[in-house]
Amino acid sequence: MSRARTAIRVVGVAALVVVAAVLPHFISDYHALEWATVGTYFIALLGLNVLTGYSGQISLGHGAFMAVGGYTSAILMAHHGVRDLWTIPLAGLVAGGAGLLFGLPALRLSGLYLALATFAIAVAFPALVKKFEHFTGGSTGLILNLPKAPGGIHLSSNDWLYYLSWGIGGVLLALGALLARSRVGRSFRAIRDSEVAAASSGVSPALYKTLAFGVSAFYAGIAGSLVAIETAYVNPQTFPITLSLLLLVGVAVGGLGSLVGCIFGAALIEFLPIYAQNISKQAPSVIQGLILIGVMLILPGGVAGLGRLLENRAFRP
Amino acid sequence: MAEFWQQVVAGLASGGIYASLALAVVLIYRSTGVINFAQGEMATFATYLALTFMNHGFSFWPAFWLTLACAFVGGVAIERVVIRPVENRPVLTVVIVTIGLLILINGLTSWIWGGAVRKFPSPFSTRPIHVAGVAFSIQDIGIIGVCLTAVVVLGLFFRFTKLGLALRAAALNPGASRLVGVRVSWMLALGWGLAAALGAVSGMMVAPVVFLDPNMMQGILLYALAAAVLGGIDSPLGAVVGGLTLGVLLNLLGTYVSTLGGEMRLVAGLAVILAVLIVRPAGLLGKTAVRRV
Amino acid sequence: MTALLELREVEASYGPVKALHGVSLEVAEGEIVAVLGANGAGKTTTLRAVSGTVRRGGELLFAGSPLPRSPESVARRGIAHVPEGRGTFADLSVRDNLRLGAYTRRGGGSRDDLRRVYAFFPRLEERRDQQAGTLSGGEQQMLALARALMARPRLLLLDEPSLGLAPLVVAEIFATLARMNAEEGVTVVVVEQNANLALSSSARAYVLEVGRVAVAGPSDELRKAESVRRSYLGY
Numbered sequence: 151m152s153r154a155r156t157a158i159r160v161v162g163v164a165a166l167v168v169v170a171a172v173l174p175h176f177i178s179d180y181h182a183l184e185w186a187t188v189g190t191y192f193i194a195l196l197g198l199n200v201l202t203g204y205s206g207q208i209s210l211g212h213g214a215f216m217a218v219g220g221y222t223s224a225i226l227m228a229h230h231g232v233r234d235l236w237t238i239p240l241a242g243l244v245a246g247g248a249g250l251l252f253g254l255p256a257l258r259l260s261g262l263y264l265a266l267a268t269f270a271i272a273v274a275f276p277a278l279v280k281k282f283e284h285f286t287g288g289s290t291g292l293i294l295n296l297p298k299a300p301g302g303i304h305l306s307s308n309d310w311l312y313y314l315s316w317g318i319g320g321v322l323l324a325l326g327a328l329l330a331r332s333r334v335g336r337s338f339r340a341i342r343d344s345e346v347a348a349a350s351s352g353v354s355p356a357l358y359k360t361l362a363f364g365v366s367a368f369y370a371g372i373a374g375s376l377v378a379i380e381t382a383y384v385n386p387q388t389f390p391i392t393l394s395l396l397l398l399v400g401v402a403v404g405g406l407g408s409l410v411g412c413i414f415g416a417a418l419i420e421f422l423p424i425y426a427q428n429i430s431k432q433a434p435s436v437i438q439g440l441i442l443i444g445v446m447l448i449l450p451g452g453v454a455g456l457g458r459l460l461e462n463r464a465f466r467p
Numbered sequence: 468m469a470e471f472w473q474q475v476v477a478g479l480a481s482g483g484i485y486a487s488l489a490l491a492v493v494l495i496y497r498s499t500g501v502i503n504f505a506q507g508e509m510a511t512f513a514t515y516l517a518l519t520f521m522n523h524g525f526s527f528w529p530a531f532w533l534t535l536a537c538a539f540v541g542g543v544a545i546e547r548v549v550i551r552p553v554e555n556r557p558v559l560t561v562v563i564v565t566i567g568l569l570i571l572i573n574g575l576t577s578w579i580w581g582g583a584v585r586k587f588p589s590p591f592s593t594r595p596i597h598v599a600g601v602a603f604s605i606q607d608i609g610i611i612g613v614c615l616t617a618v619v620v621l622g623l624f625f626r627f628t629k630l631g632l633a634l635r636a637a638a639l640n641p642g643a644s645r646l647v648g649v650r651v652s653w654m655l656a657l658g659w660g661l662a663a664a665l666g667a668v669s670g671m672m673v674a675p676v677v678f679l680d681p682n683m684m685q686g687i688l689l690y691a692l693a694a695a696v697l698g699g700i701d702s703p704l705g706a707v708v709g710g711l712t713l714g715v716l717l718n719l720l721g722t723y724v725s726t727l728g729g730e731m732r733l734v735a736g737l738a739v740i741l742a743v744l745i746v747r748p749a750g751l752l753g754k755t756a757v758r759r760v
Numbered sequence: 761m762t763a764l765l766e767l768r769e770v771e772a773s774y775g776p777v778k779a780l781h782g783v784s785l786e787v788a789e790g791e792i793v794a795v796l797g798a799n800g801a802g803k804t805t806t807l808r809a810v811s812g813t814v815r816r817g818g819e820l821l822f823a824g825s826p827l828p829r830s831p832e833s834v835a836r837r838g839i840a841h842v843p844e845g846r847g848t849f850a851d852l853s854v855r856d857n858l859r860l861g862a863y864t865r866r867g868g869g870s871r872d873d874l875r876r877v878y879a880f881f882p883r884l885e886e887r888r889d890q891q892a893g894t895l896s897g898g899e900q901q902m903l904a905l906a907r908a909l910m911a912r913p914r915l916l917l918l919d920e921p922s923l924g925l926a927p928l929v930v931a932e933i934f935a936t937l938a939r940m941n942a943e944e945g946v947t948v949v950v951v952e953q954n955a956n957l958a959l960s961s962s963a964r965a966y967v968l969e970v971g972r973v974a975v976a977g978p979s980d981e982l983r984k985a986e987s988v989r990r991s992y993l994g995y
Contacts, residue, residue: 163627
């Protein structure tokens with residue numbers, strides 16, 4: 151890649167970071183909360199991208215891993231009085247563990263069958279949550295303390311949540327980028343492109359596919375935990391099947407395999423319903439469906455693909 | 468003992484509904500190689516359409532047939548417009564497109580008809596009939612009758628007609644089919660049309676029981692998928708057997724095991740899917756082998 | 761008399777790879793013509809070009825009019841292509857395979873139709889309810905031929921019928937082919953690696969080399985011409 155192109159990319163990323171850092175000063179408190187939510191979706195999408203974009207495994211049940219993380223945080227906070235911040239990594243680890251556990255039997259399922267199994271999990275999960283009332287509070291759910299910036303930091307709670315989401319998001323994005331460039335990341339992509347070829351090159355599909363599930367579930371768990379903290383409430387309907395499907399929309403529109411594209415996907419998921427509701431209450435679903443189909447038919451690379459196209463045009467030799 | 472047989476018959480009725488939708492899923496899987504996650508929503512849309520016809524003066528059965536025709540046309544249209552462009556793309560792309568259809572059709576249904584729960588008239592009376600001293604619901608028996616008839620008619624179509632043979636051939640070996648003059652891409656569209664009609668049957672049979680609302684078929688799709696997987700995702704007979712078995716099984720479990728009533732049946736459905744896919748992916752009657760690397 | 765099949769400077773490619781660089785040939789009605797050549801010479805591609813299973817350019821005329829693009833339409837014109845690997849439906853019964861052969865004909869696949877074809881291939885009648893995939897190699901080739909016959913084609917394209925079969929079986933197949941040609945008037949273009957066999961069973965032959973026609977002429981002469989046999993046919 152030419153020096154000019156690298157330079158533009160670096161400047162672009164730096165600009166994004168600066169904007170992200172100062173945004174709360176320029177927007178209302180309410181909008182800060184919206185952007186905080188975009189941040190949590192962003193983290194969930196990063197995870198889904200590792201799984202589907204990088205290692206090529208289809209998951210229609212990503213929301214279930216978010217639920218695992220969210221409920222872990224909620225249970226720790228409500229039943230055991232743990233500080234909200236400490237629950238975040240724990241939620242990630244528990245969800246990550248669940249991902250590894252699921253990743254193992256999932257090895258026997260490929261493509262369509264995996265999609266089917268994860269779809270079923272997403273549909274049935276709320277019922278499962280209701281069943282274990284003792285832990286999860288059943289249908290009534292768990293009520294948590296309202297989020298507050300830790301002592302010493304003078305921020306409104308929404309601004310605090312914004313920086314929490316995007317701070318963690320930034321760290322996880324950097325980790326994700328490192329992962330992508332690492333041997334592990336290359337192995338993921340090798341498996342996505344051809345399992346047989348990967349296996350004959352010494353890359354063990356079993357190991358890396360399971361690892362991909364674990365990593366993506368870890369990310370989802372953290373996102374779920376943030377959702378719980380931000381809304382200060384979880385119940386079985388906090389993570390419904392529509393969430394899993396929406397995450398798929400986000401990752402597809404942002405661009406499969408593109409980490410930065412996740413920002414667009416996350417923004418779409420958060421803001422489309424808000425603005426489309428002005429047309430009608432059901433318009434969001436219709437528009438989301440149309441966008442999803444349209445993107446797959448016309449622009450399978452998503453927004454990131456479009457970006458690459460424009461970039462290539464601009465830098466034509 | 469009487470209750471047992473009542474529950475078996477009731478289970479067969481649910482099973483018939485699952486079997487119809489499962490057969491639709493299998494039909495599309497065999498012809499296009501894709502699992503149509505939007506099958507349930509398509510069925511719901513068709514059911515609402517039926518209600519609209521009935522509200523405009525048609526009685527049940529004329530509305531039923533009109534709806535089947537509309538569903539057929541709709542299925543063909545969807546295959547031509549949305550699926551055909553992505554026919555040769557990777558599995559992930561097609562899965563995402565069917566999810567997009569799911570979201571779109573669900574949204575359209577709510578938009579056009581609103582989200583309120585509605586009553587859907589049943590063509591069968593709710594009086595019981597007595598056989599050997601046990602009271603059975605005429606509605607259950609009617610549902611079993613309609614669903615099995617639909618399934619059998621389709622089976623006869625596939626076995627004994629030229630078009631049915633061509634459809635089977637197109638699904639098995641598209642290249643060889645073209646060489647004998649079969650227009651493969653229209654066969655795929657035909658498959659989608661038939662599947663949509665089957666889904667409509669399923670929807671119109673279940674709506675009187677569970678009441679009509681835009682999310683009516685979500686759980687039923689899960690059971691239909693479980694039935695298809697249980698029977699073997701590429702086996703039409705398996706879908707029917709799987710559906711009936713699952714219906715009876717879930718009903719009996721729900722009646723006699725207290726923890727498994729209501730929504731927990733969804734979890735039972737999930738358990739069936741996972742268990743079958745992990746232990747015996749080909750299902751009871753299917754033939755696909757899962758490749759291991 | 762116009763030829764039944766005429767190819768003029770036909771080109772064909774598999775994606776970016778060009779396989780035919782301008783093939784011209786003619787087949788008169790009622791003839792049996794052989795297409796020979798080494799591996800990769802373009803024999804199979806030539807048949808695929810006719811049936812429309814590969815992207816092609818140049819002129820292809822059948823009974824005077826240009827051939828359509830898609831395989832389905834070509835089949836409907838009365839051209840039956842039996843590909844390499846036979847193209848039988850392994851999961852369907854023998855009878856269903858035959859019924860499919862008659863797909864393009866109105867009223868095809870009737871009992872009388874089947875009876876006519878069983879007369880040519882008695883062994884298939886015995887096995888009519890068996891799954892095609894369980895037949896032996898020779899029987900599958902018979903099935904492929906029988907299926908083509910069901911279509912009452914004007915032109916039969918046959919790709920490597922002897923592949924993987926024992927000599928006795930191959931002899932039987934070619935004898936049946938001769939009968940089809942004589943009794944049903946089917947014009948045949950047969951692609952073969954076994955040049956000697958093909959030359960003894962055909963009236964004329966074309967020898968392809970690297971996507972072009974290198975030699976053409978009456979099969980008898982080609983068989984006798986040692987130089988041709990040595991250079992192009994390997995024996």
